[in-house]
Amino acid sequence: MPDRSARQRIAAPLARRQGGVVSRAQLEALGITRSEIKVELAAGRWHARGRHAVAVHEVTRDGLFAAALMEVRGDVRLDGVSALIYRGLTGWDEDLIHVSVRHGTHAPPVAGTSIHRVRDLEPCAIGVGLATSHPTYAAIRAAVWARSDRAAMTILAIAVQQEVVAADALLERWRRWKRRIPRRALIDQVIRDVCAGAQSLGELDFARLCRERGLPEPDRQVVTKGPKGRIFLDVRWSTLGVVVEIDGAHHASGLMPVDDALRQNQVVLGGDVVLRIPVLGLRLEPDGFMNQVAQALTTAAERLAS
Template identity: 30%
Template structure:
């Protein structure tokens, strides 16, 4: 591989060892650095001045500094897998129980061994498998953003709940395992149940009455359905959704057909998600009050 091709495939980056492997002498490397054609990103890792240091390039630069024995983990690994749009300020790399030099700024080394079967080379960089990366990364982002990351991971066909459970077990008593357990429990279906309980509490605290949980209704051609929260007198229904992972194409189509029949039957339907109830605590009460007022004025 020629130098220009290597730079093109590596986000404009090259390590000292790679440059030497392509036949460049230390003096030639020094001349490029002196002329500012190359810029040192980390010790012995260089960026061509014609390339920007993008977030992805920052991840690759850390991996080049650490070498092939290191593995991107946590939020850095999740970003490399495109499981999150959040790129960490500090890139974490597992370097083995006894490996690693003192890392430069922007890099954190973790003395953890990632076996060959637990990592894979993606676009030239060694990274922990998606399922192993996702829970640790989710914990580093906190409950809400961590939930988004796991939800996104589960929507990818190669990550499943069994793999997440296995990764959770492998965490042992590592820092963040309590939050990781909660996130996996939410992923397994607990998000919808938690959202329902939270919605009930919000309505009760706001002293909103006249609603019924899990009201059965008969829908033409679809049989009996259950409305999550219903105001029968006003024909207002609140439908609660958990995570997107649980709404595959078939489920989405069934829910759409079901909602159409509910609306045709004279109900106004309000949809809220676990994310809505987490991010906007007052949203449910506000939208219900407005819907009730609109109904009374009709």
């Protein structure tokens, strides 16, 4: 029978790979008996994280994910926003841990864990570490399970921006997604916005919002001259000197912010007013942004009249 220090030494490597948590079955497979596990728990050196999970070290976020999988057991994997966070998504906090099991599977409730029963559960994503759904499935399900439309849109946008999920793979997965799901229309809009054709789609939506408000419809894809050649503007009211730039998700990546700033500054120096609207802003806060557009047009018209 290994002594206390030997038990810790045996369990430590696996615990480090799993965020400080090891299942009782794993400990027994390592040669640590049930009675020895009880000794460590009774001494307060190890701590039970449920019926099956044991904290051997300080538990990290990944350890919480691992413990949830150990408690649900069987063919289970991290899914939704939990899978995205495990794969590197930052800037998002979620109290619940989301896991998926096959539809019809009996799984006992686990504190702090939302268990989703999924039809046609796909194989786990290939890789080292905890079992997770493929990022494309996880991103779509994260949007479905989100607390609000705003949360659904934000998760999809940052997952693509941070390259946790590849834009082309997500768009292709969504095109082949046949099942009826909540928020389908919204998810369709957002995925197309952040993955493909975001700029042109945003311009069409913007023109529709202008018509609905009774605002004059602007020219689209206007070309003007700058010191280094042609400048392409999304929409412009030329007679009023008002420009609106519709920014898709790609405007936040690479050197795009630098190029955008140079172009905007040049247009402003030429005398135009420039408003910027993230394409997702047309989904989240259409009234707020369109109020600003209306105000800019009114101010410009009054300036011309005077």
